[in-house]
Amino acid sequence: xxxxxxxxxxxxxxxxxxxxxxxxxxxxxxxxxxxxxxxxxxxxxxxxxxxxxxxxxxxxxxxxxxxxxxxxxxxxxxxxxxxxxxxxxxxxxxxxxxxxxxxxxxxxxxxxxxxxxxxxxxxxxxxxxxxxxxxxxxxxxxxxxxxxxxxxxxxxxxxxxxxx
Numbered sequence: 001x002x003x004x005x006x007x008x009x010x011x012x013x014x015x016x017x018x019x020x021x022x023x024x025x026x027x028x029x030x031x032x033x034x035x036x037x038x039x040x041x042x043x044x045x046x047x048x049x050x051x052x053x054x055x056x057x058x059x060x061x062x063x064x065x066x067x068x069x070x071x072x073x074x075x076x077x078x079x080x081x082x083x084x085x086x087x088x089x090x091x092x093x094x095x096x097x098x099x100x101x102x103x104x105x106x107x108x109x110x111x112x113x114x115x116x117x118x119x120x121x122x123x124x125x126x127x128x129x130x131x132x133x134x135x136x137x138x139x140x141x142x143x144x145x146x147x148x149x150x151x152x153x154x155x156x157x158x159x160x161x162x163x164x
Contacts, residue, residue: 001125003113005136009144013107016099017076019147020109024068024078025049030146032155033139035061044071048083054159066095076100089121089128109143111136 009016019030025039028051035054041047049066064085071078077098086093096112113132117125142153 001113001115001117001129001132003111003115003129003132003136005111005113005133005140006108007140007144008102008106008108009147010106011147012104013076013099013101016107016109016147017073020097020099020143021071021073021076021078028052030152030156031139031142032153032159033135033142040065043068045069047071049080051085053085069094070096089118090115091118092116109140109147111140 022043024043024047025037027049028034028037032054035052037049037051039047039049045068047068049068051064051066053061053064062085065083066080067083068078068080075098077096079094079096082090082093092115094114096110096114098110100108100110102108113136115128115132117128121128142156145151145153
């Protein structure tokens with residue numbers, strides 16, 4: 001299953017790259033899909049992002065690890081594979097991200113998800129595809145909000161516990 005998601009962002013490509021590329025380990029700070037995230041290793045090929053998910057759509061909360069297999073800051077693109085925490089119905093999952101410059105004040109952020117499903121679940125892949133597309137739309141909204149404003153989306157702010 002292949003899912004391409006993109007969003008036009010009202011910010012320079014360098015600012016978008018800073019958030020999705022240079023801060024690869026920090027997605028958990030601004031998206032409701034993650035409780036937290038952190039980077040193991042130096043940012044670049046081989047580094048691993050550890051994500052504690054909140055549970056998304058059909059998928060329960062879990063810990064996932066995503067290892068960078070390409071990282072090209074000059075071209076504003078990278079690819080990672082999920083190495084741990086992949087739902088049982090998937091054999092392999094990979095995501096390729098890139099930032100495309102439109103002009104000095106806007107860009108497009110692209111995500112190309114490629115999921116290889118186990119044979120027994122392939123007849124139901126359309127259900128997973130719909131759920132993933134819905135969740136990616138929400139994720140991309142939170143991401144663009146953070147890139148454009150520098151502020152955490154109100155949905156994420158509501159999910160952060162109040163200090164005692």
